[in-house]
Amino acid sequence: MKKKPGKENFIPVAVILVLLIIWQLAWYLEWVPRFMLPSPLNVGKTLVEQWPLLMHHAGATLLEAALGLVIGVLMGFGCATLMDAFPLVKKGLYPILVLTQTVPPVAIAPLLILWFDYDIWPKVILVVLVSFFPMAVGLLQGFQSADPDMIKLMKSMNAGRWQIFRHVKFPSAMGEFFSGLRIAVSYSVVGAVIAEWLGGFVGLGVYMTRVKKSLSYDKMFAVIVIVSALSLLLIFIVKILERVAMPWVYATEEEKSDRKKHKKEINK
Numbered sequence: 276m277k278k279k280p281g282k283e284n285f286i287p288v289a290v291i292l293v294l295l296i297i298w299q300l301a302w303y304l305e306w307v308p309r310f311m312l313p314s315p316l317n318v319g320k321t322l323v324e325q326w327p328l329l330m331h332h333a334g335a336t337l338l339e340a341a342l343g344l345v346i347g348v349l350m351g352f353g354c355a356t357l358m359d360a361f362p363l364v365k366k367g368l369y370p371i372l373v374l375t376q377t378v379p380p381v382a383i384a385p386l387l388i389l390w391f392d393y394d395i396w397p398k399v400i401l402v403v404l405v406s407f408f409p410m411a412v413g414l415l416q417g418f419q420s421a422d423p424d425m426i427k428l429m430k431s432m433n434a435g436r437w438q439i440f441r442h443v444k445f446p447s448a449m450g451e452f453f454s455g456l457r458i459a460v461s462y463s464v465v466g467a468v469i470a471e472w473l474g475g476f477v478g479l480g481v482y483m484t485r486v487k488k489s490l491s492y493d494k495m496f497a498v499i500v501i502v503s504a505l506s507l508l509l510i511f512i513v514k515i516l517e518r519v520a521m522p523w524v525y526a527t528e529e530e531k532s533d534r535k536k537h538k539k540e541i542n543k
Contacts, residue, residue: 313493318500321493328482333501335477339395339470340463340505343402347459350403351410358411359418359444360436369415376408384470398470398478405466406459413455417448450524453517460509464502 295315301307302314313321322329354372358365380401387397421444429439471480479498486494518525 310490311492313496317493318496321497322500325494325497329479329497329501332477332479332482333505335395336464336467336471336479336502337505339398339467339478340402340460340509342395343399343467344406344459344463346399347403347406347463348410348456351407351455351459352414354407354411355414355418356440358415365415372408372411375404380405380466380469384473387470388474393474393476398467398475401470402463402466405462409455409458409462410452413451413458414448417451418444420451421447449521453513453521456513457510460513461506464506464509468502 298312298315302309302312306312354368358368383404384397384401387400391397391400418440425443426439429443434442467478468480468483471478472484475481479502483495483498486498
């Protein structure tokens with residue numbers, strides 16, 4: 276049976292509304308000093324008043340995130356392919372990949388600023404670093420979870436390495452690819468903002484550092500809302516791409532049963 280979309284969307288909407296009510300109540304009762312915790316209404320007012328300027332900075336952050344994400348995904352795909360094809364590469368490279376995740380991005384960002392100045396590239400490189408790992412590890416796991424019987428069958432039919440990769444390994448890794456991509460897109464925006472904290476001329480992180488000095492916490496919360504919205508938007512786009520690339524995963528029970536009946540009729 277098909278699930279009603281209204282019921283699926285009700286719970287997250289209700290949770291968000293409850294959190295907003297608690298937030299407004301905390302402001303009203305002054306659980307935190309009001310200058311440090313603006314009310315949701317004040318944040319909404321700031322979003323409207325500062326919208327053109329915020330969109331200007333958001334465009335720069337989104338460009339940095341997009342460039343870093345594309346490069347990180349391509350590098351992760353290439354690295355996972357090499358580690359899957361050559362066991363020696365995996366033994367030598369995989370520990371280094373794990374080691375890179377022990378260093379926080381905040382510690383790397385100042386070095387990138389010193390090496391590459393305050394241009395766009397330090398931000399892009401940091402986004403590459405935070406998005407590369409989930410893609411490489413997820414794809415490697417997907418490649419190595421391919422059905423060994425299918426691989427043996429392909430080899431018995433004199434299939435080459437590329438044909439096995441294309442028809443067996445890559446399709447089996449599609450789920451892990453999109454799972455890693457969802458993580459990477461959420462990291463990309465946050466990584467760009469973190470890099471912008473340490474220096475730059477434009478971007479949401481630069482805007483946050485400027486308004487923090489003037490204690491304009493309503494503007495800081497407005498930036499947090501935009502960063503969250505951008506991350507959710509990118510995750511939503513990934514979900515749409517996943518539905519297009521893997522329609523069988525999202526098929527309803529009725530559609531699956533219809534396909535089984537159709538296959539039985541063909542076999543007859």
